Amino acid sequence: MIDVLVDAISGVFILSGGFFILVGAIGLARMPDLYTRMHAASVTETLGAGLLLIGLMMQAGFTLVTLKLVFLLLLLVFTGPMASHALAQAALHVGVKPVLAEDRRDRLDKPDGPGPKSGSEA
Amino acid sequence: MIFAAAAIAILVSLALAVVRALRGPTVFDRVLAGNTVGTLAILLLATYGFVTGRPEWLDIGIAYGFLNTISTLAVLKFFRHGDLAYDIDEKGDAS
Amino acid sequence: MREVSLGLILFFFWLALSGHYTAFLISIGVITTVLCVVLARRMGALDSEGHPTQLFYQALTYWPWLAWEVVKSAWSVTKIILDPKLPISPTMTVVEGSQRTAVGLATYGNSITLTPGTITTLVEGNRLTVHALVRDGALDLEGGGMDQRVTQFEGRS
Structure with missing residues (x-):
């Protein structure tokens, strides 16, 4: 009885993980420029991978396999943002211009600018 | 069955990532696509281990995860400085 | 203190990846762990930044x-x-x-x-x-x- 339940829940996790992986990849193909594509790719790397691996952990039960899956998840969670940050920084440094709707990078240097409330009118 | 469905979703995503790698347009798009392909390959290895009932594939996945990060950083360093031996402490951060 | 915690983490990582618990393999694991900890110490990576146990x-x-x-x-x-x-x-x-x-x-x-x-x-x-x-x-x-x-x-x- 409980096995069936765990199976069903892990099935939901695995399938939704696959769904978010696919969504991230669709975003990777659809988005207009490099930086927006990186946001799409991070859906794959965080939520997609996380749900899929948690689903697999439920299937494996309390075994070494689960421990390895935990390592794999930690690895993805710790190295993913590092690679993303390096990528964004390198691209900006080399001069790949982001397509922006609004540039607020000088926000803190404006005389009336500082403070977290300055942009909350939207 | 569920594993197969997830594996197919990952394979389709891999195809989309490869399309992005081919289309570019900048080299960083290709690096991003390559990094995504690496992540997807790890997930595919994990899922495929469960499809075949042999989770030993996970070890390969972990090793591949480390390699993926290091290779992404190395490629980025090369395209940023044009030199893998560039010493940022010695020559500063300028291009 | 940080040496001990890093050593334990590395050793359990080794055990989890190995899956074979013979005296030979475990002793190899201990040697590898000690080597890694010594290396991390020499690199100065074992401070509140490199291994934030706190x-x-x-x-x-x-x-x-x-x-x-x-x-x-x-x-x-x-x-x-x-x-x-x-x-x-x-x-x-x-x-x-x-x-x-x-x-x-x-x-x-x-x-x-x-x-x-x-x-x-x-x-x-x-x-x-x-x-x-x-x-x-x-x-x-x-x-x-x-x-x-x-x-x-x-x-x-």
Whole structure:
């Protein structure tokens, strides 16, 4: 009885993980420029991978396999943002211009600018 | 069955990532696509281990995860400085 | 102290990956662990920055909170990706981190990057330049909720 339940829940996790992986990849193909594509790719790397691996952990039960899956998840969670940050920084440094709707990078240097409330009118 | 469905979703995503790698347009798009392909390959290895009932594939996945990060950083360093031996402490951060 | 905790982590990692528990393999594991710890010590990587054991207890509550943030923002990015009109409004902004230590600031930057929809692109001092997929995401960060949570996570250590 409980096995069936765990199976069903892990099935939901695995399938939704696959769904978010696919969504991230669709975003990777659809988005207009490099930086927006990186946001799409991070859906794959965080939520997609996380749900899929948690689903697999439920299937494996309390075994070494689960421990390895935990390592794999930690690895993805710790190295993913590092690679993303390096990528964004390198691209900006080399001069790949982001397509922006609004540039607020000088926000803190404006005389009336500082403070977290300055942009909350939207 | 569920594993197969997830594996197919990952394979389709891999195809989309490869399309992005081919289309570019900048080299960083290709690096991003390559990094995504690496992540997807790890997930595919994990899922495929469960499809075949042999989770030993996970070890390969972990090793591949480390390699993926290091290779992404190395490629980025090369395209940023044009030199893998560039010493940022010695020559500063300028291009 | 940090040597012991790093050694234990590495040794359990070895045990988990190995899966064979013979005297020979375990002794090899011990030797490898000791070598790694000595090497990390010599590199000077075993300080409050390289192996922040002091953050362990706070991490137990911070990571679930971060995971929930990731789920929420990933869901909103998913809706944007699947929307036929692709309603994005890419915005770049700067935020100031109120963390005192490098570990805290790195945690803040990485947390921003980890949540889909926002990416830290540059860190200068305690100013982080952030690229957000939608304008609201940037304004959310400027509001400083995550900043306060990370500072709380960093604690008094």
